[in-house]
Amino acid sequence: MKRENHTVVREFVFQGFSSFHEYKLTLFVIFLTLYLLTLAGNVIIVTIISIDRHLHTPMYFFLSMLSTSETVYTFVIVPQMLSSLLSLRQPISLAGCATQMFFFITLAINNCFLLTVMGYDRYVAICNPLRYMIIMNKKVCAQLVCVAFSVGLLVAVVQISSVFRLPFCDKEVPHYFCDILPVMKLSCVDTTVHDIINFVVSSLVIVVPMGLVFISYILIISAILKITSAEGRRKAFATCASHLTVVIIHYGCASIAYLKPKTENTRDQDQLISVTYTVITPLLNPVVYTLRNKEVKDALHRAIGKNPFA
Template identity: 85%
Template sequence: MLRENHTVVSEFVFQGFSSFHDHKLTLFMVFLTLYLFTLTGNVTIVTIISIDRHLHTPMYFFLSMLSVSETMYTLVIVPRMLSSLVESSQPISLAGCAAQMFFFITLAINNCFLLTAMGYDRYVAICNPLRYSIIMNKTVCAQLVWGAFSTGLLVAIIQIASVFRLPFCNREVAHYFCDIRPVMKLSCVDTTLHDIINFIISSLVIVVPMGLVFISYILIISTILKIASAEGRKKAFATCASHLTVVIIHYGCASIAYLKPKSENTRDQDQLISVTYTVFTPLLNPVVYTLRNKEVKDALYRAISKNPLA
């Protein structure tokens, strides 16, 4: 019977925001606006960093890689979410669902470890400034970016192989994209072991990079407090403020989404949390780094003035 049911389910259907049926048009307009701002902001950051020689440093190299990753991350989730608000009950094949989950996991983990690399960069810049250019050379920067992506890729392969070996008896996904937990709930068999494995993996890819970032900032703060001049301390804190803001919100949302007990929230609460890290969090990167970062604002001004090399 399980085999028969498994062969019957050849595609999934997202229930999406069916609980908010009367507000779908409003949600579509809000999410579309945020999505366009996210794309515009991240593309602007990548463009400015690439054309302005003042930003050709490891810190902004990592920022540009994060912007590229965030852009791809939203492309995987948001367009289909928007289309589901216009046309209900859009099906997705098992292969399509696996592909969406694969890219989502890869890019989400990549973002976590890129933020860790950025934290390490700030640690070296403040705690070991005389050797900064030697330690954070182009090879090391490339290796950190490749390591972040490779980690995401490896975890995604493991997760996809685990989830899509399950037999599925139900085709209605109580979500707006193929996330791990909602898809596993459609299985015909007990998924307790898979839930435990998923929790362990989620804990490792969230807690480990988050822990490394906060260790970096403990060392950074202790070094800054030793700076004699108030102006020097203020300048040092300013170089970290944007990154620390993004880190706290990014890891905070990820922890709430994946480290909480799976039965703690209702479906609507789960979707609200998911919207936070798939729609709102990617917008933080361009907003924080353009509004709070003087160097990026100066670069934008030079670009608008058509003199990026000034």
């Protein structure tokens, strides 16, 4: 149904965390701390990988790309969120909203497919170790990264074109950034078709890469179980542990956020879920890969001159 007598909306206003007004300062401190830790962690990972020759392998090239993507991803969303915690009114132009949504979609999908690429890399390393460096050469690695980014870019263009063709009657966004569903709720027209399309696209960009990772790990586990020595199996599992941990958390949060029926969630629940994948999940990448990955920890020790075995 079309709403009558509406004025043209030229900007949106984020409602942000208005439901948690009494906790805004506390939330600001917590989110700022998490954001700074995320930035520091990802910068450290990218720097260590670039300067330590022991980490100049396809696996760590993909990790550096993921860390870079996560850094930009959080930069697109978190500063706006922190600002909304300090200001009662947080306006954004339609063009600014479209830009934020474009980068958010592009990088979120890019991250999903980069994790898939990293799963394929682990599959080749364990199931075809003798030809690993031939299969995963620099050209192939660069092409895989470009494909991951291109998929995100293509989906973002399609989604943005669809959403911002809608007429908007309301300007109060019930969220802290320009996500697709909260913005579509402001439209003057029925968005059922758009909702279905968005659900299908979300399903594809989450389920397809998640399925490919699942297949990779079935093949990986099958290959590991054929290793005769217990030490060999342990080392093989260890090379996959960090990636598998990030994959489970990343796809788990994404599935809850975009594949769970929205009628089951209140606005506050939606925001808490969004905080998980925009603030907390990006922090897990540097934490998991520094605390659980021996090679990265050794590289850090070498960088600060505290490794007696370097």
